Amino acid sequence: MHEITIAAVALNNRDYPDLRAKLNEACQWVELAARQGADLVVLPELLNQYCGDGQGSTSGVSIEQYALDDWSGACAPLLDVASKHCVAMTVPVLVRESDYFINMFYFVSEHGEVLGRYQKRVLSEGELDEGVQPGAVEPLIQWRGVKFGGAICFDCFHEHVFADQVKAGADAFLIPSLTPGGVCLDYYALRYSTPIVLAYPAWSRIIDADGTELASGGYRHETLRFGFGSPLVTATINFDRVVLFGNVNQQKILDIQRKYAGRVGVRFDQANVVFMLESCDADLSVAQIVDEFGLISRSDYFAKSAAP
Secondary structure: OOOOEEHHHHHHHOOOOOHHHHHHHHHHHHHHHHOOOEEEEOOOOOOOEEEEOOOOOOOOOOHHHEEEEEEHOOOOOHHHHHHOOOOOEEEOOOOEEEOOOEEEEEEEOOOOOEEEEEOOOOOOHHHHHOOOOOOOOOOOOOOOOEEEEEEEHHHOOOOOHHHHHHHOOOOOOEOOOOOOOOHHHHHHHHHHHHOOOEEOOOOEEEOOOOOEEEEEEEEOOOHHOOOOOEEEEEEEEOOOOOEEHHHHHHHHHHHHHHHHOOOOEEEEOOOOEEEEEOOOOOOHHHHHHHHOOOOOOOHHHHHHHHHH
């Protein structure tokens, strides 16, 4: 069993008078998520966008004005809150490096340590016009025994962004976004057996490794728009699990359940012929069960069947 509780924040996408005002709102949701048991909080794309000049106006604020040269200094209030409440967090910002701009997120541990970053790889036409630079494949972010890959917004519609990181060993994806991603994300979660966490103002989602939606919500709800409730969606994901295609594995599932009753969980999706097998016991790993019963993961099964 290897559980991590993750919260996605559907931070309001309205205009803010300045960055500090937006960060103040983000801080309250990060704190609430931590107090509700989240280990990791994912925030939507570009915290420093849609912020005014401090005089009450957001019109005419250019990318040159809102790009950050010192992102950690500018986001200090947010970093302090996360550290105080011992919660890890993504910090998605547009930064200036040398003579160009980068749309990225940093992964900051519960101790305030920057463990890695993800740079948006596929840019929109507007970003290209503004001089934003696309990223390359970044090293995966390793935290609590999980290798996290990333995507940002328009990346969601380009499968190679996900495939490249899965090939490198990604166990899950964190996606700060200003687009909903749609069924592409359900497909990637099932196709690559990787949970996906989308933080999007209108409708954040947490999708498990078998494509099952674990949680969703955001400002499509009129209740939130009217100022009631919190824009948090939270789910606990067990990373000690394996997604199994039915063929070959299905003859062994009942034997596993009989032997390890109460110590394993099995979820079956008939439409996709998929079994999700997870350990519910700290003294039993899924790797042990895979070896004992000769199971083969869904991804390995399809890779084997596709070989010439």
